[in-house]
Amino acid sequence: xxxxxxxxxxxxxxxxxxxxxxxxxxxxxxxxxxxxxxxxxxxxxxxxxxxxxxxxxxxxxxxxxxxxxxxxxxxxxxxxxxxxxxxxxxxxxxxxxxxxxxxxxxxxxxxxxxxxxxxxxxxxxxxxxxxxxxxxxxxxxxxxxxxxxxxxxxxxxxxxxxxxxxxxxxxxxxxxxxxxxxxxxxxxxxxxxxxxxxxxxxxxxxxxxxxxxxxxxxxxxxxxxxxxxxxxxxxxxxxxxxxxxxxxxxxxxxxxxxxxxxxxxxxxxxxxxxxxxxxxxxxxxxxxxxxxxxxxxxxxxxxxxxxxxxxxxxxxxxxxxxxxxxxxxxxxxxxxxxxxxxxxxxxxxxxxxxxxxxxxxxxxxxxxxxxxxxxxxxxxxxxxxxxxxxxxxxxxxxxxxxxxxxxx
Numbered sequence: 001x002x003x004x005x006x007x008x009x010x011x012x013x014x015x016x017x018x019x020x021x022x023x024x025x026x027x028x029x030x031x032x033x034x035x036x037x038x039x040x041x042x043x044x045x046x047x048x049x050x051x052x053x054x055x056x057x058x059x060x061x062x063x064x065x066x067x068x069x070x071x072x073x074x075x076x077x078x079x080x081x082x083x084x085x086x087x088x089x090x091x092x093x094x095x096x097x098x099x100x101x102x103x104x105x106x107x108x109x110x111x112x113x114x115x116x117x118x119x120x121x122x123x124x125x126x127x128x129x130x131x132x133x134x135x136x137x138x139x140x141x142x143x144x145x146x147x148x149x150x151x152x153x154x155x156x157x158x159x160x161x162x163x164x165x166x167x168x169x170x171x172x173x174x175x176x177x178x179x180x181x182x183x184x185x186x187x188x189x190x191x192x193x194x195x196x197x198x199x200x201x202x203x204x205x206x207x208x209x210x211x212x213x214x215x216x217x218x219x220x221x222x223x224x225x226x227x228x229x230x231x232x233x234x235x236x237x238x239x240x241x242x243x244x245x246x247x248x249x250x251x252x253x254x255x256x257x258x259x260x261x262x263x264x265x266x267x268x269x270x271x272x273x274x275x276x277x278x279x280x281x282x283x284x285x286x287x288x289x290x291x292x293x294x295x296x297x298x299x300x301x302x303x304x305x306x307x308x309x310x311x312x313x314x315x316x317x318x319x320x321x322x323x324x325x326x327x328x329x330x331x332x333x334x335x336x337x338x339x340x341x342x343x344x345x346x347x348x349x350x351x352x353x354x355x356x357x358x359x360x361x362x363x364x365x366x367x368x369x370x371x372x373x374x375x376x377x378x379x380x381x382x383x384x385x386x387x388x389x390x391x392x393x394x395x396x397x398x399x400x401x402x403x404x405x406x407x408x
Contacts, residue, residue, distance in 0.1 A: 012098070012105040013299050016119050016128040019080050019093035019110035020051055023281050026173035026186060027129055034302060035099040043073045048094065055082055055091035062090035078110075086239065102302055104295045114138055114221065120165050120286045126296050127286065129171055132279040133190060133257060136225050139165060147229040148350045150277045151343070153308030156363040157351025164288040166362045169305025170313055171281040177260065179323045180391075185316035188259040189275030189324075189341075190222070193242070196270055198251020204272045205334070206230055209253060217244040217254035226255055229276060242267060261327040273334040274341055287362065300357065309354045309380045317342055318388040338388045339381040348377045 018024045028045055032038040047069060056062055062079045069077065078095035081088050094110035111119065116128030117138045132152040140146045142161040149158050155167045170185075177184035194204055202208050209216060210232035218226050220237040227235050238244040241254040246267055255276065258264065264271060283305045290296050306313045321338045343352055353364035353373040364373055 011295055012107050013127075013293070013296050014107045014109065014125045016109050016111040016116045016125045017094070018113045018129070019095075020048060020082070020091070021113075022175060022186065023113070023129060023131075023173065024048065024094055024110070026175060026281070027171065030171070030173060030303075031099065031101075034101050040074050043070075044076065044094070044097075047073055047077060047092065051092045052082075055085070055089035057087070057089055059090050062092070065092055080110075083112075101299060104299050106299060117165055117284060120284065121163065123164075123286065125286070126289050126293065127168070127300070128284050129281055130284050131188070131281060132167075132277060133188070133222065133225075135165075135167075135282070135284060136277070137221050139163070140224065140228060146225065150275075151308065151347065151352055152279070152282055153353075154347065154351040156355070156361065157353075159363070164286045166285050166287040166290075168283040168285045168290075168300060168357060168362065169307050171283050171303075172306050172312070172316070173281045174316070177319075177323050179260070179326050180319060182319065184319045184323050185280060185313075186259065187278065187280045187317065187320040188257050190225075190255060190277050190279070191258045191275045192216075192253060192272040193245060193256050193258070193264060194253045194270045194272060195245050195248065195250055196268065198249065204253060204270075206233075206273075206276065209233055214253060217241045217248070217252070219256070222255070226276070242269065245269060258324070261324050261332075265327060265331065269331075271328050271332040274336045278341075305357070307354060307356065308352065309376060311383065314342075314380060314384045315387055318384055318391055322388060322391050337385075339385045342384050343377055343381055348374050353377060 017027055025045055025048060028041050032041050035041070054065060059079070066077060066079055074097055076095055076097035077092050079090055080093040082091050096107065096109045098105055098107045100106070109125070113130060114134045114137060116130040117135050119125045120128060132155065135155065136146060136149060142163045142165065143149060143158045144160045145158060149155050152167050173186045174183040175186065176182070192204055192206065202212055210230040213232055213234050215234040215236055216226070217238045218235050219241055220239070223235050223237045226233060241256040242263060245252050245254040246269070258271065261271065283300065283303065285300065290300070318338060321341065325332060325335065351364060354376055355362055355364045
């Protein structure tokens, strides 16, 4: 059973998601097995998949598209301004819909991606679907040291100012990757990229660029994150990092979100080293509401957020890394080992240690079972390395999507 509602009762769990895009599509796919009417989700996805190509500068045309939607499609859409694209066209996007999940009413609301954490701060939703990139852009103020939050598993540990914002875990959203021929999770890295060429240039890494005050192109919303991490950089906010690097002189540098590397490869750009941080779609929750609202706790249990060191996430990470490595090949310079990118030797000291939803404040303790947690982080690095090597075996007769992690 599903229905729309203009009133959120105490028993309704509210969730903010992006109005359009892959994350929304993947989240709707995740809902299919747990809601009673998956057919209506497929109808929604079809409309959403056509939204980008039907975007228009004519607002009347956009509303005409809305009014002409088939009658069998749920009334869950609206017209919005696509600010991620030039020149900010009008298009159809997701507004709101309500589903029943195991007897719990789940109200899903479309929002700007970076507004999710703000809605939790304002006590307006129970949880949201957001990446670490957007979370860092909007909530640096609450963190002890934002530069130490290079993976989402460190976020809760680094919170020092009063806030109910907490990362529950990974949403495990996947999509088909043609490079590996299987589903790969929506992981991304905030990488240095450059235009090949240029004489007498210094090494391209964050420390060297910061030391020499090099100009670096950065998408506007991420400027604060970069300047906080490396104040020596000459940050130039731009709308499109890849195009700005391409249009500048040889050797020019930018910092860009990279998932598959397809665009970089098509433009002949280079990828450098380890990213400033890793990101993926996360369930970010109002922790105060989680403690007081049993429906929210039950729903999260159904959604089953993955922990950073969960075995299934380790497998996802290996596939994502291998897909990016295979796609970029020698264009990924100074490529870190997979286990080092996953968790460096110093990361556990900065809070990258396992925690569960039963753990108080969803953060690792500095004394209770600390050594045990450190050992688990090391074991996870070894598991990841073994699984990655299995994936790389060229004569493997099993499909990469079916290779199982050897746990012992």
